[in-house]
Amino acid sequence: MNKIVVVGGGAGGMELITKIGKRLGKTGKAEITLVDICNHHIWKPLLHELATGSLDEGTNAVDYQVHGTNNGYIYQRGALTGIDRENRQIILAPLYSSDGRLILNERRLDYDYLVIGIGAISNDFGIPGVKEHAFTLDLTEQAMTLRERIQHQFMQHATGQRQGKMKVAIVGAGATGVEMAAELHHMDHTLRRYGYQLEKDLLDLTIVEASDSVMPALPKSDLRKAVHDKLIEIGVKVATNTMVTEVSETGLSTKDGNFIEADLVIWAAGVKAPEVLATLGLEVNRANQLMAADTGRTLSDERIFTFGDCACIPQPDGSFLPPRGQTARQVALMVGTNLIRLNSNPNAKMDSYIYKDLGSFVNLAHFNTIGNMFSFFHGGLQLAGSPARFVYASLYRRHILALHGPLKGSMILMIHGLNRLLRPQLKLW
Numbered sequence: 001m002n003k004i005v006v007v008g009g010g011a012g013g014m015e016l017i018t019k020i021g022k023r024l025g026k027t028g029k030a031e032i033t034l035v036d037i038c039n040h041h042i043w044k045p046l047l048h049e050l051a052t053g054s055l056d057e058g059t060n061a062v063d064y065q066v067h068g069t070n071n072g073y074i075y076q077r078g079a080l081t082g083i084d085r086e087n088r089q090i091i092l093a094p095l096y097s098s099d100g101r102l103i104l105n106e107r108r109l110d111y112d113y114l115v116i117g118i119g120a121i122s123n124d125f126g127i128p129g130v131k132e133h134a135f136t137l138d139l140t141e142q143a144m145t146l147r148e149r150i151q152h153q154f155m156q157h158a159t160g161q162r163q164g165k166m167k168v169a170i171v172g173a174g175a176t177g178v179e180m181a182a183e184l185h186h187m188d189h190t191l192r193r194y195g196y197q198l199e200k201d202l203l204d205l206t207i208v209e210a211s212d213s214v215m216p217a218l219p220k221s222d223l224r225k226a227v228h229d230k231l232i233e234i235g236v237k238v239a240t241n242t243m244v245t246e247v248s249e250t251g252l253s254t255k256d257g258n259f260i261e262a263d264l265v266i267w268a269a270g271v272k273a274p275e276v277l278a279t280l281g282l283e284v285n286r287a288n289q290l291m292a293a294d295t296g297r298t299l300s301d302e303r304i305f306t307f308g309d310c311a312c313i314p315q316p317d318g319s320f321l322p323p324r325g326q327t328a329r330q331v332a333l334m335v336g337t338n339l340i341r342l343n344s345n346p347n348a349k350m351d352s353y354i355y356k357d358l359g360s361f362v363n364l365a366h367f368n369t370i371g372n373m374f375s376f377f378h379g380g381l382q383l384a385g386s387p388a389r390f391v392y393a394s395l396y397r398r399h400i401l402a403l404h405g406p407l408k409g410s411m412i413l414m415i416h417g418l419n420r421l422l423r424p425q426l427k428l429w
């Protein structure tokens with residue numbers, strides 16, 4: 001029986017493991033294992049909501065161990081640190097508790113087919129001070145640490161123990177930065193409703209962007225303008241064409257010689273694949289992404305596949321797939337189909353992936369949602385407000401349905417809907 005190991009249970013990995021777990025694991029056709037450094041899954045495009053407390057990790061997290069038992073796969077907690085390709089084994093780093101105690105020694109897991117989908121981490125582009133002084137949103141733990149820091153700062157202002165404006169700088173005006181800015185303003189509004197005595201216009205929030213526009217990846221300039229105008233309307237300052245050269249404890253230095261004061265810096269300026277990928281003996285590009293064919297198979301090893309933010313997959317026009325939730329999911333599911341075929345016939349013909357941009361949406365908390373649908377067809381259909389919010393939310397709905405099936409998934413979504421009505425809008429502890 002083949003052993004299939006998937007490393008990374010993120011936006012793409014969870015849909016892949018559920019698919020092959022049900023088709024191969026549950027039916028005894030293959031042994032399926034998921035490896036992840038975390039013990040639970042939260043859909044990454046929601047991390048900014050986790051960081052402000054809009055999202056409750058208790059009701060949204062999926063426990064890998066339990067999900068694996070219900071869906072035909074084994075879960076192993078650990079961080080991928082190496083591959084022994086000769087013996088077809090992956091190596092997992094020793095696991096330590098948060099107070100530094102050794103829990104598990106280094107382990108090796110056998111594989112016949114290996115899939116690597118460990119996502120991306122923030123790229124600091126070697127800019128001094130980012131690692132030391134800026135917050136990033138790569139993992140649940142980072143979002144939770146950031147939440148604590150934001151909440152403490154609001155509390156200090158509410159009790160008068162911190163004076164003046166609450167100065168926040170977000171570097172990067174892509175989806176993460178823009179959505180985080182809107183969430184922070186939403187948090188500011190909501191805390192006032194919960195009785196926090198906050199000075200008028202307390203939040204002094206600047207988004208800093210090196211290119212000439214917010215949301216540079218949005219296909220249409222009028223959409224980018226709509227996002228820009230909404231940000232200004234809710235009180236966000238937008239500094240485009242501004243290159244950060246250094247981050248310090250008190251703010252950002254920029255290439256044009258200015259200094260933007262900030263008590264809190266959030267770094268959302270771009271991503272690269274985790275450094276470990278460059279140490280595995282597999283071909284990678286400059287952003288550490290694994291070089292792969294459009295079937296998801298890595299160029300270095302026909303038994304190793306990849307997808308999502310950590311994969312560099314070419315398209316017929318010579319471009320490469322963008323690091324987005326949409327592509328992670330679609331390629332992961334295609335890799336699942338290919339593995340199901342290979343499991344019964346090692347020479348089976350495999351599917352290839354051609355990217356069709358189904359659209360991009362940006363959710364500005366409760367202020368507005370703006371985006372474009374079916375961008376591949378005559379430039380697509382532009383949406384804003386409730387219809388856009390519905391489409392945006394449907395991406396997460398589809399993810400939940402894929403993970404839990406139509407019946408349980410619908411019940412979970414109903415509970416999420418009820419929670420939004422019944423629970424406080426912000427989780428403050």
Ligand SMILES: Cc1cc2nc3c(=O)[nH]c(=O)nc-3n(C[C@H](O)[C@H](O)[C@H](O)COP(=O)(O)OP(=O)(O)OC[C@H]3O[C@@H](n4cnc5c(N)ncnc54)[C@H](O)[C@@H]3O)c2cc1C
Pocket residue numbers: 007008009010011012013035036037038043044045046047048078079080081117118119120137138175176179274276307308309310323324325326328361362
């Ligand atoms: C705040 C925010 C908002 C976003 N909004 C959007 C959006 O609106 N639209 C959109 O298309 N995209 C959005 N994205 C990007 C989107 O989240 C990613 O493109 C998508 O999650 C990539 O999926 P993935 O499966 O490749 O990786 P991920 O979802 O990042 O999953 C990677 C998994 O690998 C695990 N892992 C990491 N390293 C290791 C290791 N060494 N060993 C074992 N496991 C490991 C991680 O714990 C994680 O579970 C957003 C991202 C953020 C942070």
